[in-house]
Amino acid sequence: MNYIQRIQKKIKDYRETKHLSDNPLVADLQKVLDRERVLENLSDRISYSKDESVFEGGIAGPVCFPLSAKEVQAIMKVAEKYERHVIPRGAGSGLAGGAIPLGAPIVIAMTKMNNILEIDIDNRIAWVEPGVINLELSDHLRPLGFHYAPDPSSQQICTLGGNVANNSGGPHCLADGVTDTHVIALEVVLPNGDITTFGGIDAEPSGLDLRGAFIGSEGTLGITTKIAVRLSPNPEDVQTILISFPTMRKAAETVSAVIADGIVPAAMEAMDQRTIEVIEQHTPSGYPSNAGAVLLVEVEGLPTGVEIEALRICEIAENHEAGEIKIAQTSYQRDALWKGRKSAFGASTYLAPNYYLHDTVVPRSELANVLDKVNDLAEKNNLTIMNVFHAGDGNLHPLLVFDANEEGTLARVHEVAAEIVKISLDAGGVLSGEHGIGIEKQEFMSQLFTDADLDHQNKLRTAFDPQCRINPGKVLPTGHSCADIQTLNKIPEGTWV
Amino acid sequence: MKRPIDQNIKDFCSEVGAAGPVAVEGGKTRWNLNGFPSENTRFIKAPKGILSAKPEEMTVTVLTGTPVSELHKELQTLGQRTCLPDRGGTVGGALAVGENDLSVLGKGRIRDSVLQLRYVSADGQIISSGAPVVKNVSGFNLHKLMVGSLGTLGLFAEVTLRTNPIPPISKWFTAASKHPQNVFDIVYKPAAILWDGETTWVQLEGHQRDVEQQVQKLLTIGNYEEVEGAPGLPRCRWSISPTEASKITREETGNFVASIGVGIVWADKPQSTKEVDPTVRRITNSLKSEFDPTGRLNPGRYV
Known part of the structure; x- marks a missing residue:
């Protein structure tokens, strides 16, 4: 037995030992799933205790990987038996802390339920499992002449189940709408373990629109x-079309x-001067580096309409002091223009x-005023800010870049973030266009809604x-959610089993 | 910032009060849907008026007692439209029923167009859900739940809808056709395809040349000619899948007009009642208990 084999045996032995743990919760979960699909050691649980946000919650309890609705149902029954709460999870790409465990819940990771089950061209639908990656579905559909319209910027990694939870949008949702426009039915497992379907492929399913209520509920109503x-x-x-502005x-x-x-273009994305500079330094995409801002506009449809609208957009831009206007002539050029937009967040790490x-x-109509205020705020607080956002929807994405190791910086970032919320609400805006509330913005909800509104949401x-x-x-x-508090208070701090 | 509440809504809220059976009367165009209000129900009217129409935001905020026709007339002057069906009723009635327009493929679905809803709750409070912007994931989607709830969970007072530009051209074409699905397969985003078993009607929208090119495609599968508009529709409304609609027969429905690619069928005979899944029923009942514990909102009506 060589060194590597000895290490592997040691790991295996350790896991076997842990499997023999007499912890009844884990033992029951391992009975309803394969042993390999219930993670229980600390390092694994820590891995599933984070998402892409800057927030930290508790440490996850056992992490389960079901393969079917029946297995999810079985996990819910075990959770009920042990009075444990659960948290569903996709790829963990959320930015509002929605997938962060509070207390020590059982984590239900849906990533192994990742099959495209049926493509029904005649009905223009596809049935998929929630762990399917957003981009993989569109890549699968495109040769058939179709695509799935919502395209979050994280579409290479985010799952469709996560998209349902967050009612995700994306650059191309301006014309065609976000997730709830494109999801017509859901099979769900409810908190008591019932399996049911909301919505349907009928034109107008009868009864209340439980599908519409469920989408965007951030994994709080069921799985x-x-x-x-x-x-x-x-x-x-x-x-x-790429249009530069002073x-x-x-x-x-x-x-x-x-x-x-x-x-109504398919997409209208804006990037500010700093973003353009960073993109061109690290992922050259042909953006004019002397521009104060650029708009990346996409028009799609039938040829004449596309041509007329593209020309009109250029005219309107010229009336607003547009500088250079680039129209992609080939799919290669189009991809190059989008490459800059899509690499903006990654480039920020430079x-x-x-x-x-x-x-x-x-x-x-408030975009320009709000952006001025946001930029002033960042400057006053000595923070670097990049603005790259879905301008067509009025959906701002101020990107504050910082070094968390510098003492006090993270606190300052949170303060500025809170102030950006206030500026947006004062302008008649809302807390979130894509990322959801999660834990990031729940305490701001009272600034947007009255107590009575929030009580109705809790109903x-x-x-x-x-x-x-x-x-x-x-x-x-x-x-506004007393049961939440009662549930969480049942779990002693730091406990997971 | 919480948007101010119009005085008409406050007055409507007072009228709803906090006790006694109450329902809102709109245009009564779908009054017989899912039961009738109980005899002792007090009927009131929702307030009327357009509060703001902003083409640059693609939104309109309107009080729900406003006739759909009035709303569309005003929006037309701004080059905009909504997806609400205009069959002589009110905005609130269209939302409460939730049935889409004939041209749903082109105009979109009502449930997708409601951005913010203000309603009066069973205990007489004004509740807001959503916001008057085109994109929003801030909190639970009560406004989605309310569309199609027949006024059993809250009484609608004001709505902000997403609007869309009126296309430059909108024309209907018709031809004899046994295979309407072919139209759906070859035409890019038609606004409507209707079929009565022997004849197909197609609504095309967009720029003149694009419509002409689409007509050329239609001519490869039939002798399509321009007509004034859609055919008359039988009284009963079915909801089935798109493929079922393209295969439906008169034996099942009597005379029918089917919306191809959608699944709505207007027929002489009523659709048989579908069984409701017990879990869906349980959640529906729970919602009713939460939102209207005394059952005072539109009593006698069920969803």
Whole structure:
């Protein structure tokens, strides 16, 4: 037996020992799943205690990898027996802390339920499991003449189950809508273990729209085990245009003017000067490095409409002091223009090792004013900020880049982030356009909603999950979800079994 | 910032009060849907008026007693439209019923267009869900739940809808056709395809040349000619899958007009009642208990 084999045997022996643990919760979970699909050692649990946000919660309890709705149901029954709450999880790409365990819940990782089950071209739908990666579905559909429209910036890693939980959007949701427009039915496992289907492939399923209420509930109402998504036909023509402006204000005014002109592009993305500089330094994409801002606009549909609208957008931009205008002539050029946009967040790490990606929405007409205030705020607080965002939707993504090792910086970042929320709300905007509330913004909910509004949101939650068994402590602020607090208080701090 | 509440909504809220059976009357165009209000129900009207229409935001905020036709007339002057069906009813009625327009493929679904809803709760409070911006994932989607709830969970007072630009051209074409699915397969994003078993009607929207090119495609599968509009529709409304709609027969429905690619069928005969899954029923009942514990909102009506 060589050294590596000895190490492997040691690991195996350790795991076998742990499997013989008389911990009854783990033992029961291992009875309903394969042993290999229940992780129980500390390092594994720590791995499943984080998402892509800057927040930290507790340490996960056992991590389960079900392969079917029946197995999810079985886990829920075990959780009920031991009065443990559960937290569902996809790829963990969320940015609002929605997948972070509070207390020490059983984690249900849906990533092994990752099959595309059925493509039904005649009905223009596909049934998929929640662990399917967003981009993989569209890659699968495109040769068939279709795609799945919502395309979050994390689409290479995020799962469709996570998209359902967060009602995810993406650059191309301006014309076609976000996840709830494109998901028509869901198979779910409810907190008591019932398996049911919300919505359906019928034109107008009867009864309350439980599907619509469930999508975007951030994993608090149940666990999605199967999803019927709508297939969108690939456009016959696409034009991608990069327009430079002397200032972000002019770019933002162009966005409003284009929409007011009766044009709804497929995408309208904005990037500020610092973003352009960073992209061009590290992922050269042909962006004009002397521009104050650029808009990346995509128009798609039938050829004449695309041509007319693209020309009109260029005219409107020129009326707003546009500088260079590049129209991609080939798919290669189009990909190159998008490459810059898609690499912006990654390129930010060249400025500093950490980033906090914010997410608010404001009315389009307020974009320029809000951005001015956000930039002033960052400057006053000595923080570097990049703005790369879905301008067409008014969906801001201020990216604060910083070094968390510098004392006091993270606290300052959180303070500025809170102030950005206030600026956005004062402008008639909302807390989040894509990332959700999670734990990041739950205490801001009272700034957007009245106590009565929040109590009604809790009524919805309570009707599905009266004991707050699934993902407690998220979305609703303290004082508006009493069952959450009761549930979490049952778990002694630091305990996982 | 919480958007101010219009005085008309406050007055409506007072009228709803906090006790006694109450329901809102709209245009009564779908009054016979899912039961009738109990005899002792007090009927009130929702307030009327357009509060703001912003084409640059693609939104309109309107009080729910406003007739859909009035809303669309005003929006037309701004080059915009909503996806609400105009069959003589009110905005609130269209939301409460939740049935989509004939041209749903082109205009979109009602459930996707509601950005913010203000309703009066069973205990007489004004509740807001959502926000008047086109993209929002801030909190639970009560406004989605309310669409199609027939006024049994809350009484609608004000809504902000996503609007869309009116396309430059909108035309109907028709031809004899036994295979309407072919149209769905070859035409890019038609606004509507209707079929009565022998004839197909297609609504095309967009720029003139694009519509002309789409018509050329239609001519490869039939002798399509331009017509004034959609055919008359039978009284009963079925909801089935798109493929079922393209295979439906008169033996099942009597005379019918099917919406191809959608699954709505207007028929002489009513659709048989579908069984509701017991778990869906349980959640529905729980929601009713949470939102209207005394059962005072639109009593007698069920969802």
